[in-house]
Each structure stands twice: as structure tokens, then as C-alpha cells.
Amino acid sequence: MAIIKKITTEYYRIPLPEIMEDAKHGLHTHFEVPIVKILTEDGQIGLGYTYTGGFGGAAISKLIEIELTNVLLGQEADNVETLWEKMQTGIHYVGHGGLASFAISACDIALWDIRSKKAGIPLYQLLGGASNKVRTYGGAIDLSFPIEKLLDHHRKYLDKGLRAVKIKLGQKTLKEDLKRIEAVRKMIGPDITFMVDANMSWTVETAVRAAREMLKYDILFLEEPIDPNNYEGHARIADLTGMAIAAGENLRTPIEFEHLIRYGKIAFPQPDASNIGGITGFIKVAHLAQINGLCVSAHGMQELHVSLLAALPNAGLLEMHSFPIDEYTMRPLVIDKTDGMAVAPEVPGIGVSFNWDKLAPFKMKI
Numbered sequence: 485m486a487i488i489k490k491i492t493t494e495y496y497r498i499p500l501p502e503i504m505e506d507a508k509h510g511l512h513t514h515f516e517v518p519i520v521k522i523l524t525e526d527g528q529i530g531l532g533y534t535y536t537g538g539f540g541g542a543a544i545s546k547l548i549e550i551e552l553t554n555v556l557l558g559q560e561a562d563n564v565e566t567l568w569e570k571m572q573t574g575i576h577y578v579g580h581g582g583l584a585s586f587a588i589s590a591c592d593i594a595l596w597d598i599r600s601k602k603a604g605i606p607l608y609q610l611l612g613g614a615s616n617k618v619r620t621y622g623g624a625i626d627l628s629f630p631i632e633k634l635l636d637h638h639r640k641y642l643d644k645g646l647r648a649v650k651i652k653l654g655q656k657t658l659k660e661d662l663k664r665i666e667a668v669r670k671m672i673g674p675d676i677t678f679m680v681d682a683n684m685s686w687t688v689e690t691a692v693r694a695a696r697e698m699l700k701y702d703i704l705f706l707e708e709p710i711d712p713n714n715y716e717g718h719a720r721i722a723d724l725t726g727m728a729i730a731a732g733e734n735l736r737t738p739i740e741f742e743h744l745i746r747y748g749k750i751a752f753p754q755p756d757a758s759n760i761g762g763i764t765g766f767i768k769v770a771h772l773a774q775i776n777g778l779c780v781s782a783h784g785m786q787e788l789h790v791s792l793l794a795a796l797p798n799a800g801l802l803e804m805h806s807f808p809i810d811e812y813t814m815r816p817l818v819i820d821k822t823d824g825m826a827v828a829p830e831v832p833g834i835g836v837s838f839n840w841d842k843l844a845p846f847k848m849k850i
């Protein structure tokens with residue numbers, strides 16, 4: 485029996501090599517990585533984690549250390565979906581969504597690590613094994629990059645073999661945004677997939693105006709034009725412009741995706757396993773997307789999402805995120821240069837292990 489006998493929580497706060505900016509969250513100076521290790525009586529160790537843009541990591545770690553540890557200790561680790569429900573129910577009255585979803589995600593990922601190691605097969609095979617690869621694009625928190633730096637940054641993604649890129653929008657004027665879109669499209673040429681992300685900074689009216697102007701640049705999707713909980717607003721933008729809308733990184737429960745797909749008519753749902761309830765939450769959204777005839781994409785956490793998306797028959801696009809988490813793991817994301825796709829790890833477990841020596845200087849008290 486894999487009874488959970490011990491849970492340890494660690495919290496790392498890591499400075500970014502340069503300050504980055506997006507339209508809603510402003511300046512990013514750090515990213516945070518709360519890590520949880522779950523130990524079972526039969527000697528299994530599961531590793532799970534979540535991440536933030538520099539705020540809330542200590543509180544998330546504390547939630548795991550006190551509240552979720554109480555829920556999980558003494559439980560059978562194999563019952564991942566049941567434990568997911570228990571964690572959700574346990575904290576629902578005081579913490580539905582929000583920080584709780586990050587804490588639950590870290591624990592859920594650790595339970596899947598144990599499940600995959602016990603099965604002796606890599607995560608992408610355990611989850612369905614549709615493929616071991618997924619289409620990938622380079623994302624960037626590049627709102628404040630001058631145009632030359634913006635072009636250089638995305639040229640580097642193409643040099644790595646990627647065939648799709650995404651830039652941030654939300655400059656002071658639409659004219660400035662359009663100038664950047666035009667410059668990037670010109671640099672990447674007509675065959676590279678191009679997407680844009682406004683980080684929730686617009687009104688519906690601004691988004692409609694912007695989307696109409698952008699159509700001629702062959703944009704695959706416009707990401708997060710408005711507040712993610714304004715479901716009908718997304719549908720108005722799509723209906724009035726014909727632009728495909730992407731969103732999801734700021735939703736914290738699978739049911740919110742149900743609303744965003746049904747009422748918001750989004751074309752590209754983008755859950756993030758670090759905040760949607762881990763792998764269990766992500767797979768629920770992936771199935772929901774499939775039922776609605778959509779592919780599922782991902783936000784951030786490329787080192788884990790590569791295994792999730794590769795596994796799924798309705799995989800969309802994997803985002804290669806700006807936070808340099810790859811520098812602190814033992815297997816930076818692998819890109820197959822022949823087709824620009826990311827390749828899932830072949831080891832049993834979640835396929836993510838940290839470089840503890842490199843992380844050590846950034847360990848913080850919880």
C-alpha cells in the first residue's frame with residue numbers, strides 16, 4: 485500500500501536575469517517555485533511543484549504545509565482523483581480557486597509522479613501516449629523590449645528550430661502595437677505561426693478595434709484581450725471580428741473553462757497545470773475541449789506540459805515561457821530541429837527533476 489506518510493514543502497524565490505513587463509501585471513523581478521515532496525510507506529517519492537510570477541509563493545507553500553498536508557497524510561497515494569476531490573472539498577469554503585488551486589496543483593503533480601513511477605512508464609504514455617511530441621511556440625514577456633530587441637529575441641526562437649512565436653501587446657497606443665506586429669511578421673516571414681497576447685489589458689471595444697486591424701497579419705489567435713471572467717465579452721470580440729480568441733491562464737478551476745468555452749466561444753483554451761488543479765485539473769480541461777471540438781494548449785511550465793500535450797489526441801500548442809525554469813531543472817526542454825516540435829521525456833514519472841545545488845541559494849523560509 486502506498487500510504488502517504490510524510491510531506492515536505494520547500495519554497496524558492498528566484499530573481500529573473502532581467503526585469504520583464506506585461507500589460508496587466510507590470511514589472512516582474514522574480515519567479516517563485518513552491519516544491520512538495522510526498523513520501524509513501526512503501527518508499528515511493530513524488531515530486532510536485534507550482535510557480536508564480538513573484539507574488540504569493542510563501543502563502544501557497546504554507547497552505548500545502550498546513551492545510552493540504554492534513555488532508556493527504558494517511559491516505560492511499562494511488563487514489564489521485566479521489567485525493568484531488570478531497571483537497572478541493574477540504575479547502576473549498578475558505579479558498580475556492582486562487583492560492584488554493586496553486587497548492588492543490590503542486591500536490592496533485594507529486595501524486596502523478598508517484599503513479600507514473602509505479603507504472604514504470606513516462607507520463608506521456610500513462611496519459612494516453614498519442615505522441616511523444618507537440619507543436620511549440622516561443623512566448624516572451626517582451627512588452628517593454630525596444631523593437632530591435634523584440635526581433636532579436638524571437639529570431640533566437642527560430643534559431644532553436646521553433647516555427648511559431650507570440651508577442652505581448654498593450655502599448656500606450658494601438659498604433660504602437662500594430663507597428664510591432666508588422667515588424668515581427670516581416671522578420672518571421674509568412675510561414676511562421678504568429679500569435680499575440682494582451683494580458684487582459686483591454687476593454688471589449690479596444691479589443692474589437694485591435695483585432696480588426698490585426699487580421700491582415702495572419703494572427704493565429706489573440707490571447708487574453710479582456711478580463712478572463714467576462715465570458716460573454718470574449719464571444720463579442722470573436723463574433724464581431726472573426727479573430728480566434730485564446731485564454732485560460734488566469735482561470736483556476738475546470739468549471740471556469742466550461743463557462744469560457746460555452747459562453748465565451750474561445751477557440752484556444754490554455755490551462756496551466758500549475759494553477760488549474762495540477763495534472764488532474766489539466767486533463768479535465770483537455771477532455772472538455774475535446775468534447776467541444778477544440779484542441780487544448782498550455783501556458784507556462786513547458787517542462788511538464790510537454791508530456792501532457794504530447795499524450796493527448798487534441799493537443800494544441802505548447803508555450804515555451806520566459807521564466808528561465810529550464811536553468812534549474814536537469815532536462816531543459818528538448819526541441820527537435822527537424823520539425824520544431826518539443827519532445828517529451830522518456831523516464832517514468834513527471835520527467836522533471838530539479839538541480840538542487842542551483843536552487844539552494846534561493847530557498848526561503850515559509
Ligand SMILES: [Mg+2]
Binds near residue numbers: 681683707708733
Ligand atoms: Mg498569456
